[in-house]
Amino acid sequence: MKTMTLLAMAGAVLATGASAQRPDPRPAFHFAPQRNWMNDPNGLVYYDGEYHLFYQYNPHGDRWGHMSWGHAVSRDLVHWEELPVAIPETADIMAFSGSAVVDWNNTTGFGRNGKPPLIAIYTGHNPKAKLQSQYLAYSNDRGRSWTVHGEVLSVGSPEFRDPKVFWHAATKRWVMVAVMALENRAVLFTSPDLKQWRFASSFGPAGGHGKNWECPDLFELPVQGGAPGERRWVLSINLGDNAIGGGSGGQYFVGDFDGTRFTLVAGWPSDAQWMDYGADFYAAVSWNDLPKDDPRRIWIGWANDWRYAEAIPTWPARGLMTVPREVTLWKTPLGYRLAQAPVREVERLRGTRQDFTATLGETPLDLPIAGGSADLMVDLDTGSADQVTIALTDEQGYQTLIGVNPGVDELFVDRTRSGPHFHDGFPARHIAPVDMKGKRVRLRVLADQSILEVYAADGTRTITDRFFRGGGQLRWSASARGGSARLSLQAWPMADATKDTR
Ligand code: FRU
Numbered sequence: 001m002k003t004m005t006l007l008a009m010a011g012a013v014l015a016t017g018a019s020a021q022r023p024d025p026r027p028a029f030h031f032a033p034q035r036n037w038m039n040d041p042n043g044l045v046y047y048d049g050e051y052h053l054f055y056q057y058n059p060h061g062d063r064w065g066h067m068s069w070g071h072a073v074s075r076d077l078v079h080w081e082e083l084p085v086a087i088p089e090t091a092d093i094m095a096f097s098g099s100a101v102v103d104w105n106n107t108t109g110f111g112r113n114g115k116p117p118l119i120a121i122y123t124g125h126n127p128k129a130k131l132q133s134q135y136l137a138y139s140n141d142r143g144r145s146w147t148v149h150g151e152v153l154s155v156g157s158p159e160f161r162d163p164k165v166f167w168h169a170a171t172k173r174w175v176m177v178a179v180m181a182l183e184n185r186a187v188l189f190t191s192p193d194l195k196q197w198r199f200a201s202s203f204g205p206a207g208g209h210g211k212n213w214e215c216p217d218l219f220e221l222p223v224q225g226g227a228p229g230e231r232r233w234v235l236s237i238n239l240g241d242n243a244i245g246g247g248s249g250g251q252y253f254v255g256d257f258d259g260t261r262f263t264l265v266a267g268w269p270s271d272a273q274w275m276d277y278g279a280d281f282y283a284a285v286s287w288n289d290l291p292k293d294d295p296r297r298i299w300i301g302w303a304n305d306w307r308y309a310e311a312i313p314t315w316p317a318r319g320l321m322t323v324p325r326e327v328t329l330w331k332t333p334l335g336y337r338l339a340q341a342p343v344r345e346v347e348r349l350r351g352t353r354q355d356f357t358a359t360l361g362e363t364p365l366d367l368p369i370a371g372g373s374a375d376l377m378v379d380l381d382t383g384s385a386d387q388v389t390i391a392l393t394d395e396q397g398y399q400t401l402i403g404v405n406p407g408v409d410e411l412f413v414d415r416t417r418s419g420p421h422f423h424d425g426f427p428a429r430h431i432a433p434v435d436m437k438g439k440r441v442r443l444r445v446l447a448d449q450s451i452l453e454v455y456a457a458d459g460t461r462t463i464t465d466r467f468f469r470g471g472g473q474l475r476w477s478a479s480a481r482g483g484s485a486r487l488s489l490q491a492w493p494m495a496d497a498t499k500d501t502r
Helices: 002-015 344-349
Strands: 036-047 050-058 068-074 081-087 094-102 118-126 131-139 147-153 160-168 173-180 185-191 198-203 213-224 231-239 249-257 262-264 282-286 298-302 325-332 335-342 354-360 373-381 387-393 399-405 410-417 429-433 440-448 451-456 461-466 475-481 485-493
Touching (some): 036 298, 068 094, 249 335, 335 440, 429 461
Antiparallel strands (some): 036 050, 068 081, 118 131, 354 485
16 A cells, blocks of 8 residues: 555656656745745845845855855745845856845935845855855845846955944944955955945954864844843854854844944853754844834744755755744843744744643653644653753654753754654754753744754754655654653644735
8 A cells, every 4th residue: 555655756757857856845934935046045135025045056056156146026925925036146257145125315326216225245156256245136026137237346355255244333434354264264345335344353263173263244233131221243154164053043143233343241141142952043134224113123033954955855846944043132040141042933833732731751642732833832740850852753653852951951852763864964853952950941942845944042042954855744742751741742643834915
């Protein structure tokens, strides 16, 4: 019977003439392009009722190459509409990562009919000339079509990339933070008009070192729990390898920025402070120009790891973003810490809530969660147990675990047995330190077919990991090891945002 089904299925797929591959389950509430390769988020900007999400995209295949800016828009950060490629590669130049702004004061002169232009500043990567320099393109039709103005900043380097540009109100000029990737340095420039750039300062190496630094961001946040009115600047930097999850990942620094120079707060630790402890959170950058009545800082990350990014077993699209996350800054007894939470708009996709409480022991208990796309609030009292786990199991017995080890204050995601092997870097256990002295821990878990986003310690610790099942539906269960524990769960099935019309 089983053989028949498989043969019939293979036949059906082959009959389409497309490929012998089976499409993998699509996420319900995470953005993925319909097909082809995607990496970093680019050009995040809000304008005229729309959040723009541009991204590194290969229009011609499902591996890295022909880098162009793909494009999607949303009115609420959860329902995304994929649009045609915004900035294609040209004969010599690929469109690498960068950012976008609304040029409200028309400093560029590219505005039309009294309307501000959207300006994209991105890296033109010229493999023949071995040069990376910064390019400007503009749009007068809400990002639907773009005119490439050309190169605006070159330092003659093959590794100068990923400009994040924003308006610095205090000095009334534009600021760019980019990287000298191999030198592990962030470099800052300023400009009156986004076309002429002047070198301002350099930061690094510092914190985590790697083969390269990539995709920086720089933004100011109020400090929760700090002195009244205290505000600080966050410099985020991504590392191409050598990050906490084993491959590529992000770190951040907290300090001050005077429009020219970023300086660390006193006592900032010399070791890396990680944005996320999983393997699949990379190149996160934040939106520019959110509406005046929305004080949030929101970023989104690419849910992948450069070690195995091109090998992940998905088809016909290879690329997924996390949900947009609100980023806040806290003063804690341990120092300044970033916290992340899914944007509240994600909750709009929640279906009917299921409540469930249970005492857990060695025998796994089924949880009343239907399917692989869910939003969970989990309260654990670890009691006498030395480990508590929630397992996601597929029909072939492959299993991904979310768990805590109170004795060693660890939260983990274990994907050592989460699906058929495809890359040596993939099967691993990712650990985040979480204080569990009180034996209680609250986890927010977003699961969406092939991604887990786990938020703990009020969002100051997150683990973002992809997982790829062997086949069939996913089933949820929970258990405790070495004693008994209490679980209290609120679970919402999530609507498919690609079909949902709310
Ligand atoms: C980061 C990155 C960037 C570069 C882009 C190319 O993932 O390597 O530094 O601009 O990807 O696609």
